[in-house]
Amino acid sequence: MRRFLPRPADTVDRSRSVDRFLARRLNEALARPAAQQPCWPDPEQARAVTRQLHHADPIVTPDETVRLSDRLASVARGEAFLLQGGDCAETFADNTEPHLRANLRILLRMADVLAHASGMPVVKVGRMAGQYAKPRSNIVDGLGLPVYRGDIVNSAERTPAARTPDPHRMPRAHANAAGAMDLVRKLCAGEVYVSHEMLLLDYERTVLWVDAGGPEPRLSSGLAHFLWIGDRTRQLDGAHVAFAELLSNPIGLKIGPGVTPEQAVEYVRRLDPHGTPGRLTLVSRMGHGLVRHLLPPIVEKVNASGHEVVWQCDPMHGNTRPSGNGFKTRHFDHVVDEIAGFFEVHRRLGTHPGGIHIEMTGEDVTECLGGAAGITEADLPARYRTACDPRLNTDQSIELAHVVAELLT
Known part of the structure; x- marks a missing residue:
């Protein structure tokens, strides 16, 4: 049983009791401290835009999300493999059919390589149709301007006006995401699901259904099939984790070097209270030099809890470094080594290395070093086009798929 929650949480007091119960819990969750949120110049204007978005059409359907949940349960049981990838940060300017086609083409080619090798x-899952918000380490950039937080918040253009957070970008992000989802359905016929980081809570709280079909009433997001919590917003007492607890969508959680085994178990307890296989994906992003040391006790502790989570490796974010000529980059060999370490840990412990989560593009960019093409630091300026973090290009992505295919066999 699913009903659309059509109005802001603080105005649904005339709805049914389950709606009022969830509205109260939603208000309580969003009242908690929330990291990485923009400071809107006019908070009332931001609230007005958020109210407007509560009436927006959903981007995904509950039935699609349920199908993904079923498939992720297979991954958690060791019967399938999860490939998640796409742009670091989508932009309005690049939300074009050629760009989306190129990214989908590479995702499907990689999946074919992996399926052929593994027999699974x-x-x-694409990082698309909504990946418009980005967490940042600093609040200002090198010029003293407010940092770029993704097209849903401000512009990458380096002027004070462009960097000022603008809530009217949220409806633009929704419209762009809806258009991208239409193309995904047209080209992939339900074969690809969409995901983004659950970061900007003013946006995430808007398009919600009441989902009373599970063990307890929850909310189903109409903005994406799969949402993940980043390493910078995973505070156990924070709003992002509390909001994710209310969702029936499958949830991912990035776990970096600072996560202890005890914390990991607490995340699992909070985000998978009913022990649903595949409900939670734990995405390790340790860095290639740390994964073999830090991941085993986490896997052992979570496995001992009895929860069937999806174990996924993000080999990108723990391996980011500045190049000698001033570009943020990653080396292909470090990406490969972290994935290899991830597989080694799970093979040793008898658990399923369930997937990879990468930032890549179907275009011939020069953002990550190495690979068969031998991209060097001198090559980076030629086609460095990312809005935020460096992505694997077409050739590097396919090469990585063959590396992972060997690990799977």
């Missing part, structure tokens, strides 16, 4: 179904 590959669950395909």
Whole structure:
């Protein structure tokens, strides 16, 4: 049983009791401290835009999300593999059919390589149709301007006006995401699901259904099939974790070097209270030099809890470094080594290395070093186009798929 929650949480007091119960819990969750949120110049204007978005059409359907949940349960049981990838940060300017086609083409090619090697179904999830918000380490950039937080918040253009957070970008992000989702359905016929980081809570709280079909009433997001919590917003007492607890969508959680085994178990307890296989994906992003040391006790502790989570490796974010000529980059060999370490840990412990989560593009960019093409630091300026973090290009992505295919066999 699913009903649309059509109005802001603080105005649904005339709805049914389950709606009022969830509205109260939603208000309580969003009242908690929330990291990485923009400071809107006019908070009332931001609230007005958020109220407007509560009436927006959903981007995904509950039935699609349920199908993904079923497929992720297969991954958690060791019967399938999860491939998740796409742009670091989507932009309005690049939300074009050629760009989306190129990214989908590479995702599908990689999935074919992995499926052929493993003999298992590959669950395909794109970082697309909503990946418009980005967490940042600093609040200002090198010029003293407010940092770029993704097209849903401000512009990458380096002027004070462009960097000022603008809530009217949220409806633009929704419209762009809806258009991208239409193209995904047209080209992939339900074969690819969409995901983004659950970061900007003013946006995430808007398009919600009441989902009373599970063990307890929850909310189903109409903005994406799969949402993940980043390493910078995973505070156990924070708003992002509390909001994710209310959702029936499958949830991912990035776990970096600072996560202890005890914390990991607490995340699992909070985000998978009913022990649903595949409900939670734990995405390790340790860095290639740390994964073999830090991941085993986490896997052992979570496995001992009895929860069937999806174990996924993000080999990108723990391996980011500045190049000698001033570009943020990653080396292909470090990406490969972290994935290899991830597989080694799970093979040793008898658990399923369930997937990879990468930032890549179907375009011929020069953002990550190495690979068969031998991209060097001198090559980076030629086609460095990312809005935020460096992505694997077409050739590097396919090469990585063959590396992972060997690990799977």
